[in-house]
Amino acid sequence: MTAATSDERAAVPVTIRDVARASGVHISTVSRTFSAPHLVNPETRVRVLACAEDLGYRPNRAARALITGRTHNIGLIIADIANPFFPPLIKAAESQARHRDYHVFVADTNEDPTAEEELVHALAKQVDGVLLCSPRMSNSLIEQLSREVPLVVVNRQVTGLPCVLMDVGQGARAAIEHLIGLGHHRIALLGGPRSSWTNREMRRAAATAARAGGAELTMLGPNAPTETGGSAVAEQVRRSGVSAVLAYNDLMAIGLIEGLDALGVRVPQEVSVVGVDDIALSRLTRPKLTTVATPTAAAGRTAVDMLLQQDIESPRGARGLGAGTALGVRRTTAQVMLQTDLVIRDSTGPGPRARPARPPAASRGPDPHCPAGPGTPTTATGDAVAS
Amino acid sequence: MTAATSDERAAVPVTIRDVARASGVHISTVSRTFSAPHLVNPETRVRVLACAEDLGYRPNRAARALITGRTHNIGLIIADIANPFFPPLIKAAESQARHRDYHVFVADTNEDPTAEEELVHALAKQVDGVLLCSPRMSNSLIEQLSREVPLVVVNRQVTGLPCVLMDVGQGARAAIEHLIGLGHHRIALLGGPRSSWTNREMRRAAATAARAGGAELTMLGPNAPTETGGSAVAEQVRRSGVSAVLAYNDLMAIGLIEGLDALGVRVPQEVSVVGVDDIALSRLTRPKLTTVATPTAAAGRTAVDMLLQQDIESPRGARGLGAGTALGVRRTTAQVMLQTDLVIRDSTGPGPRARPARPPAASRGPDPHCPAGPGTPTTATGDAVAS
DNA sequence: GGTGATCCTGCAAAGGTTTGCAGTGAAGTA
């Protein structure tokens, strides 16, 4: 770390060989100093480390990858980075990966299934595994791709593959029960993309909960999972005569509130709205959004853990393993379901039955129907529950 | 592409050698088929390509990187992925990179300068260049790191290095002029982080514009560039007696509006608020935020272009180049300034002087002071202007 | 038929690291 070297260190790439020369040992000893320290004499080790530090040596991961077959990289394939649902997931995944000395490639598919497939192929040779977040392609294609590179799927259930799921079914149930408890008996479900697993789960759970609570549930959709998708159906919602709406996600819920506002329909006085995801934004709109919080960060962390876990066993690229059904180790296919939590804020209020008993124009100030208070939502724990 | 092979293709990694064997040529011919097609006989080429396709061959980028010295990867170092300012930039950069057959590593520093430095080191050997977005470390450290790996800096001016800047000075000027035009003569500038280049530019430009317009400008801050940072100074803003505020960014502006609201101060009736960035969120809050739109996506694209441009010349890791001032090619150090645009929405209204002349309670509906109408903001063009 | 040019292909080294194997010397045991 002398001043002289630090100035020019990077003009010439310094390799394991330079360190070997400087410390008077063979390159293999230098290599072992980094990858298997217990095999080298402590004295030698400190000397080598000192020289390495002095020269500014950093192992070349490409060369290492070439021989070990492990890149220490993972791929993260995202439908749309700009969708506020994903950044917390990306952030958590990147952080978790880095703690385990992995780097992450991020790729955006623009919600295009074709791009998803191409990206898996393109990344396959360059990563030890791929996280597929809310994929839009078919299950069978996912299964096929998983033979090329270890995969963990987030927000989608694929049998035989490790998946990280959020229990939106439970969340939808809680939301419907919340609405029914407020006196709503005509409720709409604002559906998302048809190919979305989350969408199917929500529909099923919401229908069951509505039936159990004696409420009528209207299905609207499919719709684009965006703000525009939400505002576009405002008119339809008004005409349908429902007094409450559960939206596929927060963006749609916010769009819907916008759209209703433009039609002169007030939220929550005339229509209650519940979203899903609890994106940061949902705390900042007015009214603040009642929503089903999904543990996105926990999902990112968990997915990385699962990926790295299944990676450990076989050193990739093991040649000569007989194809077909080798009776050796089989990849773990555990599926993890993360809990969701209903966060009650200001976009839901008493329904038609309860309305007469309510003081008029109470849209400001602490809402009486909010148990925890708007500022202290019940946060999602993200505890993992194997299913 | 037969069914038989596609099933097991990835169990055994297929290399250039397998393709060579299958097509009856030497591996170098296969290599050339991909990296220099014009050097191989068309007939041979189609045969090789067919075999490659059939076997599912994909070039191993690690091996290629090892010999060419170019990884075809770039690094993207971000202060905070979850900050809504960044995702559009990441998305654009990733897209642009991919179009040029590059993949991008994304890393999050959590606003920690130490993490920034470590990440540059960690990524250096694995990428052809790094994009440093809104770095928090010192200029001198950035310069030093740039000797290790080609760097492009976004949102920060470092002499001698290629930079992509947004003209927030112009934006701040436009915002102040807009406010003065509305009749505000006591304005506050809600400052951001002290180490931020943007922050300094804004202060300077706002001060000049205020002086020119005969308005009094109060500097508040530094503050955290977050919603909380904004809401925390609401009380201070009220006490200061200003009628308008220009905030460091949209998040702070939104936080401030929240905080003022909690104090019973209405926006824009009593205080006008202008943000900077035009994050998606700013269209969704109520009131919709008047803000200085920064061309984030264009910045991401431009930064990638500049990085790749300076990469082309020298094939990295050229050994034996004399250190010191080689009189050969010098890295391009062009600095690009992108234009910003003031987008007028609903969080700004007439100031004290103009107020009497205004119809009361006109907070809903199309605002008379909004030239383009709330739905059709003047969008940032992002035209590049070399400086 | 000889000369030269052109086009294509093969050969082999190189790039930085890991790792099985073998070798060295010292310490421990009989």
Next chain:
DNA sequence: TACTTCACTGCAAACCTTTGCAGGATCACC
């Protein structure tokens, strides 16, 4: 002393690709 064990280190092959060089075939031209 002889033998084994042990800790450490060196040797060299291997990973997959690129690329300068040279050889071979073909063709045109004189």
